[in-house]
Amino acid sequence: MPLNYHHLRYFWAVAHDGNLTRTAQHLNLSQSALSTQIKQLEERLGHALFERRGRQLHLTEAGRITLDHADAIFSAGQELVATLQETGNTRQALRIGALATLSRNFQIGFLRPMLARMDVEVILRSGSPTELMEGLGTLNLDVVLMNREPPSDSLAPYETHHIAEQPVSIVGSPGRFEPSTPIRDLLREQPFILPTTDNSLRTAFDAMASRLSVRPQIVAEVDDMAMMRLLARENIGLALVAPIVVQDELSSGRLVEADEHPQIKENFFAITLKRRFPNKLVQELLTGHPAPQPKSRSANASPDAL
Known part of the structure; x- marks a missing residue:
């Protein structure tokens, strides 16, 4: 007997809500009718999907497996509708999420390349890693830009693309330091504006200071590159940043770069979700080349030739 997907959707709704009565109200069903639908699904699958603890429903092991498959099934359906609804549109949408602290430059x-195209609408949202990965998983985002790799999760069908690598410099106001000063002396003499301790750049900086047997003065720990740039411009201290973050200030001479580089690199990643109907603009963005287009049927070709 084939699986009844109405029953599966009812189970999916209850599993995500955790409350049978509330879910029944949302679905405009009686609680008994909803219970009957789930009971029929359990009979079809041959396993109990919920166990009751007090007033709360909790998934059994079979229920957790069923929910994982239901998530994939209904997510694929939403993806199909969203993709096919855009077919034939002259203006295509590319939904991008970026870490809130990522360099705007x-x-x-x-x-x-995408911003310059008249046929593409770029929708850019910023947020925390958790918010962005949730947006990717629910297909509200096509790609997420980060300067760190997402936590590994064997159950999550994410793909991580390394898209850029940039050396990091020490920068500050011209009157604060001489660019030719060795890094060891800068660490001893100058206050520093650094990324927070959960940042890979900070880890590399701390390791460098340890190798040089120096304990630098840290005047500020910042997780926002825009704020770090502002603090450096206000002569609060020397900042550890990729030059692209302060390219305007370096060009104007408002900030200068130390001659000796700390040999630290910042990596940038694009995170995508494995999709049955991927947004072809993502491939173009990642490769720099248009995605291959399906061959169109020749006006003179017969159906048998296809």
């Missing part, structure tokens, strides 16, 4: 440089 890097984002603009990376997205410039």
Whole structure:
């Protein structure tokens, strides 16, 4: 007997809500009718999907497996509708999520090919890693830009693309330091504006200071590149940043770069979701080349020739 997908959707709704009565109200069903539908699904699958603890429903092991498959099934359906609804549109949408603290200059440089196209609408949202990965998983985002790799999860069908690598410099106001000063002396003499301790750049900086047997003065720990740039411009201290973050200030001479580089690199990643109907603009963005187009049927070709 084939699976009844109405029953599966009812189970899916209850599993995500965790409350049978509330779900029945949302679905405009009686609680008994909803219970009957789930009971029929359990009979079809041969396993109990919920166990009751007090007033709360909790998934059994079979229920967890069923929910994973239901998530994939209904997500694929939403993806299909969203993809096919855009077929034939003259203006295509590319939904991009970016870490809220990611360099705006890097984002603009990376997205410039798409921003220059009249047939593409770029929808850019910023957020925390958790918010962005959730947006990717629910298909509200096509690609996420980060300067760190997402946590590994064997159950999540994510793909991580390394898209850029940039050396990091020490920058500050011209009157604060001489660019030719060795890094060891800068660490001893100058206050530093650094990324927070959960940042890979900070980890590399701390390791460098340890190798040089120096304990630098840290005047500020910042997780926002825009704020770090502002603090450096206000002469609060020397900042550890990729030059692209402060390219305007370096060009104008408002900030200068130390001659000796700390040999630290910042990596940038694009995170995508494995999709049955991927947005072809994502491939173009990642490769820099148009995605291959399906061959169109020749006006003179017969059906048998296809």
